[in-house]
Amino acid sequence: MVETDGTLLVELKNQNPIELRDLTLSFLALGQAYEDYVVSAGHEHIAGNVRLYVKELRSGSVIAELMAGADQAHAFFDNIETIAGFVTSLNDVLQFFLGLPLPTAQPPTKKLAEQLNQIIEPVAKDGGAQFIIQVNGDFHLDKRVTINSRDANAVQNQIGRFLSASVPQDATLRGEVLYLRRVSDETKGNIGDKGTIERLSPKLVPLRFDSHAAKQMILDQPYPFRAAFVVDVDVRTVSGRPALYRILDVTDVIPRPDVDGDEAPEDGEPSA
Structure with a gap:
């Protein structure tokens, strides 16, 4: 078989049989992590296209x-540099949870930590297993992720601590970045308003605005779903997970890095 560049x-x-569910979820998490990386690194502007x-x-x-592969082009995505960057990024986060500093000051998102936790699950369960993820091609053979079962368990333990510490119980936080997904077009109500603060949770969480002025700041934006809002927020949790964001103040508006041109985020439509 002829080896080709640009693949992962x-x-x-493994030493023991692998549970099919663990293997499936591991590959699913790897694919999701790659999709997120392609957008965050600026190689693709439409989430989920590659x-x-x-x-x-x-x-x-x-x-x-x-x-x-790119959905819209229905073609191979010329991406050896993207694949290499993804593997390097994944390895940086893995080493972070093994106690080494990250090359950047920005900590991994909760979503990426959860994805990594799922990716390494099969090797964590098998005491003699080893997981290797690398770029296929001679030039980038040094771009790889290698982890054995002992380190996988250590990483999962650190991820557990990281995730439990990342969402304070019923805390007021300053300067969090909020992406809107749904919002009513009036200041009087909060019905249906939902958004995401990635540092706390990748999921949609209901929003309540503490004042008309805070919500009006959002409604005054011509394209609120193409923007990110820096907010002071009161976080209410259930079982350690955000259940409600009470928006106290909107202090800044910045462009969304994952939205380009006339493309609006999925689900990003005002409610009547």
Whole structure:
């Protein structure tokens, strides 16, 4: 078989049988992490347009060669540099949870931590297993993620602490970045208003605005779903997860890095 550049080679060297659910969720999380990276690194502006596809499954333990494809173009995505950057980024976060400093000052998002936790689940459960994720091609053989079962368990323990510490119980936070997903077009009510603060949770959370002025600041924007809002927020949690964001003040408006041109985020429509 002829090796080709620009693909992602994933190898799970297992000693014990792998539960199908764990393997499926591991690959799903890897694909989602790649989609997020492509957008955050500026290689693609439309979330979910470029995805990983299975090019080949090989004999051995579990060996998969994955390639990226662009939905809109229905073609191979020329991405050896993107794949290499993704592997480097994933390894940086892995090493962060093993106690090494990140190359950037920005900590990983909760979403990425959850994805990494799921990616390494199969190797964490198998005491003799090893997981290798690398760029396929001679030039980038140094771009790889390698983790054994002992380190995978250590990483999962650190991720657990990281996630439990990232959402304070019923706390008031300053300077959080809010993305809107749904919002009513009036200041009198909050019915249906929902948004995401990625640092706390990747999920949509209901919003309540503490004042007409705070909501009016959002409604005054010509394209509120193409913007991000820096807010002071009162976070209410249930079982350690955000259940309500009470917006106390909107202090700044910045462009959304994942939205370009006339494209609006999915679900981003005002409610009547």
